[in-house]
Amino acid sequence: MLRPAPLPLVIAVRAYPDLNETEDDFKAPQRKWRLPDAMFVFDTETRIDQTQRLTFGSYRFTVPDRPVYERLFCADDLPAKDHRVLERYVADARKSVPRVFLLTRRQFVDKLFSAAYRGRCLLIAFNFPFDVSRVAYDFKNARRRFAGGFSFDLWSYTKSDRELRDQFRPSVGIKQIDSKRALKGFTGRVEPDPEDLIPEGSTNG
Amino acid sequence: MTIKLPERDPEAAYARRATARRRVGPNAKCACGETRSEALIRQKKRAICLECYRKENNMTTKDDHHFAGQRNSSVTIPAPANDHAADLSAAQQDWPKQTRQNPDGSPLIAAAGCVRGFIDTILYLIKQGLLWVADMLEMADAFLTQKFGKRWWIGTEIEQFAPKK
Numbered sequence A: 001m002l003r004p005a006p007l008p009l010v011i012a013v014r015a016y017p018d019l020n021e022t023e024d025d026f027k028a029p030q031r032k033w034r035l036p037d038a039m040f041v042f043d044t045e046t047r048i049d050q051t052q053r054l055t056f057g058s059y060r061f062t063v064p065d066r067p068v069y070e071r072l073f074c075a076d077d078l079p080a081k082d083h084r085v086l087e088r089y090v091a092d093a094r095k096s097v098p099r100v101f102l103l104t105r106r107q108f109v110d111k112l113f114s115a116a117y118r119g120r121c122l123l124i125a126f127n128f129p130f131d132v133s134r135v136a137y138d139f140k141n142a143r144r145r146f147a148g149g150f151s152f153d154l155w156s157y158t159k160s161d162r163e164l165r166d167q168f169r170p171s172v173g174i175k176q177i178d179s180k181r182a183l184k185g186f187t188g189r190v191e192p193d194p195e196d197l198i199p200e201g202s203t204n205g
Numbered sequence B: 001m002t003i004k005l006p007e008r009d010p011e012a013a014y015a016r017r018a019t020a021r022r023r024v025g026p027n028a029k030c031a032c033g034e035t036r037s038e039a040l041i042r043q044k045k046r047a048i049c050l051e052c053y054r055k056e057n058n059m060t061t062k063d064d065h066h067f068a069g070q071r072n073s074s075v076t077i078p079a080p081a082n083d084h085a086a087d088l089s090a091a092q093q094d095w096p097k098q099t100r101q102n103p104d105g106s107p108l109i110a111a112a113g114c115v116r117g118f119i120d121t122i123l124y125l126i127k128q129g130l131l132w133v134a135d136m137l138e139m140a141d142a143f144l145t146q147k148f149g150k151r152w153w154i155g156t157e158i159e160q161f162a163p164k165k
Helices: A080-096 A103-120 A128-135 B010-024 B050-056 B081-092 B099-103 B107-148 B158-162
Strands: A039-046 A054-062 A069-074 A100-103 A122-125 A138-141 A150-153 A155-159 A162-165 A172-176 A182-186 B040-042 B047-049 B061-068 B076-080
Touching: A039 A103, A054 A080, A054 A103, A054 A128, A069 A080, A069 A103, A069 A162, A100 A103, A103 A122, A103 A128, A122 A128, A122 B076, A122 B107, A128 A150, A128 A172, A128 A182, A150 B076, B010 B040, B040 B050, B040 B076, B047 B050, B050 B081, B061 B081, B076 B081, B099 B107
Parallel strands: A039 A122, A069 A100
Antiparallel strands: A039 A054, A054 A069, A138 A150, A150 A172, A155 A162, A172 A182, B040 B047, B061 B076
16 A cells, blocks of 8 residues: 655744743832731622612621721611611620611721721622622723723712712722623822822832 | 720721821831821932921921811811821811811801811820829839739839739
């Protein structure tokens, strides 16, 4: 049996260059990040329909050597019937945990601003992009650092029956990296206090 | 041990402490030993407390503290500048904004300010004037126990103060 004549094949070789020593030695600049001593942990509960609107949420604020504070907060548009359920729950809970209160969404975001933005405590949520989108009153397409993501407005004021974004408060920028990870951060605001600014080149804020 | 009322707004109180810490830098300390951030000033190469700064500049180290808030009463009490900044004024920051500012001059709000101010001042005086005595007595007892044994007061004039069993 005759063998078929060999056919020439194009062979491609993928080669990886050896890394230079300088590249081997490359290390990311060490960030002298200090673990904040306080924690603000929150979670939200929503409707189970497709809108997934906020119904209520809860948070816990802990600072070393101080009592733990637990609060509930409810949506601005929560029906009175549901609101009464929460009020009853809080009244019962206060018999055993005296520092439980029911806040409005607006009061909650003010607490969030104090603790997380001004105090720079740890901000913990089980699915932060989802939870923060539930407590936001408006959103926009993000720009600059979070371009391609969302910018959530949490802080607002009312003028002539219109809810407007408070320019003296930041927004929360979210940009998804993949299904499990996202970049998150506060955006800029008008006239920030000098103590709230992160100095140029600072590695620890 | 510290005597403090439960904070009305713990998040805002934490933010105030954190911003004060950031303003003077972490672990800032005056040469006199003052470490409370609220009482420190950041200078180019050092942190200095209000009292030391004023001493260097031949100024008084006492402040007139409006115990009920400036909008609620004109009555003031003299207080050391460091304690004024770090204790007394810091305590007032935890009052409701309405009471602190009393924009319309309400007499009821002014009365509330007087009550809150009195409580804060009493707590401050307890801490400054009494608490150290308790600390010192406990240390003195430990010292005497070590030196003369457990029931060191038996047969001394102090025995009359011993609790009756």
